[in-house]
Amino acid sequence: MKPEKLTGWGRTAPTSAQVLHTADVREIAAAVRAAGPRGVIARGLGRSYGDPAQNAGGVVIDMTGLSRIHTVDAEAATVDVDAGVSLDTLMRALLPFGLWLPVLPGTRQVTVGGAIGSDIHGKAHHVEGSFGNHVRSLDLLTADGEVTTLTPDGPDADLFWATVGGMGLTGIVLRATLALNHVETAYFLVDTEQIGNLDDLMARQSVGDESYAESVSWFDAVTTGPHLGRGILTRANHARVEDLPARSRGNPLRFEAPQLLTVPDVFPPGMLNKLTGRIFSELWYRKSPTRAGAVQNITQFLHPLDIVGEWNRGYGPHGFLQYQFAVPFGAEDVIRHTVHRAVETGQVSVLNVLKRFGPGNRAPLSFPMPGWTLCLDFPVRKGVHELCEELDELVLRAGGRHYLAKESRATPSVVERGYPRLDEWRKVRASVDPQGVFASDMSRRLSL
């Protein structure tokens, strides 16, 4: 182990920890047993924006060494996989069998362990729910150094569901069995709608989601005036072989997801400003005219940002944050107000996402709830703190909450108010880890 400086994807608040790189589960168990007062936390690919995979002064275990796909059962559509395997690797391995991960977030560069710990969601949430809904079983290394196999309805169901969305604080997920979907092709049939303002966008998005497997919209939070909040609604279903153009039919499960370039770490602060934000938003809006039934590949439809490696560097050395919340249906005013305030206060956010969630799951700290989720990203600069504080209050009063995988600046009370079942989760955690061996910068900052 050696000390390393770590941050989340937002590149804010760096801290240093002893990092253990290993592919040996016994070494991980030994590190947990030998944990000092500042504890241990697992880290995957570091795609959480804030500080849940950092542990200042303590131990961080790099899980990407645990990278084996053990078995794929094509008939039953399940896979038994190590926690350190990325969804990218897993998708590439599963597609030749015609198998598909039901829940994919905005990037494939997350590990299975991280996906469980954050109970991630994707554009298919209204149909598939979140990642935890598809975990058949998981092996959890607990504070005593022992490994327990947990299932969603077994004798340790409480611990299973406390681990789903538990930000790595109940133990370390070593391995999991996931349920999968069958697909015929690796392509989508995409309906795109260009919609001129936010109210129309939300109204349009509110009807018809049920006929699509995937649904999300991007909106413009920079352009002012009557086009405020104009956006692109994209909804899609998996394409069948006969939907594909003739040239793609020979290889319908082809994985088209290149990474074309990696952003160098040379950008000064302020690259994303009102001007560049406006240009980006204009182009992003213009590039997607209304169109029905277009065939798109994985990268085009699901993960456009994965074409570019380390794109977070473009935000410069001071980093950026994502502000993502969910509010129940009926609280559409919070969405409107948020977009208005972002524009009014001049904070520039370009990668804005709006989606309707389906029902949540049993996990006490799972983020999704029936309602809307909205995500904005802001470079760290003057005024961001004040804007986010103002929005926190609005979200919480509407009965909403914030996504811990994105969270990097809230307070303990914001989490307590947003997650009414926090105490229930704390009880499970206290029973399995009474000494608080599992700890992170986030758990300290938010008194989880």
Added chain:
Amino acid sequence: MIDAVGNPQSLLLLGGTSEIGLAVARLYARRRPLRVVLAGRQSARLDEAVADLRSVGATVSTVEFDALDTASHPAVLDKAFSDGDIDVTVVAFGLLGDAEEVWQDHAKAVELARVNYTAPVSVGVALAERLRKQGHGRIVALSSVAGERVRRANFMYGSTKAGMDGFYLGLGEALRGEGISVTVVRPGFVKTKMTEGMKPTPLATTAEAVAEDVVAAVAKRRELVWTPAPWRIVMSVFRHIPRPIFRKLPF
């Protein structure tokens, strides 16, 4: 833990009655719940500082701290860290002294050097050790534009600030890879008790304005900040003026 936009949960002020240091603490306390440790000598002014910070909602404790007693500094810091991590430490103590008296009085000259240079080095080294152990932390070192080019008019003070400024810039380099940042702050003339009765120079500022700049600089993990900002340009011109000409300038 400090958050993504630079809100700390705890702050240690070395020089517990420093007006700039207290202004920084007040700003943070108004933003978020804050635990403050004031390190200073017991005095009515320290009690006032405690009351003042409590009135803006901070949780305040004090530790006895004598800058001249360098041998005691490790123990003082242990005490300051005994209630948990310290996210931001402001090194804010210092003496100005009477410029003409201090270079002609041996005892006073040595005292000024010890308070303004030796003591900051002493706490800086002890602080770095504790921050490395907790794996994070941000240090704010209050330097001065006077250290950038030492002038005849206050060369005793200027030379001590030049020394402490260099030490903290270097400490920041040494700690770069460890998740600990050091921000050296170079204010110009600040209207405080320390400068009472002196004629303000151009670009004179207030403790509150300096504090605003400090809070912004800490959030961005900046290594060096001039406050107000135009001092950077002024001093980079001064630095290059040949000595025979510099000497004739009216300040």
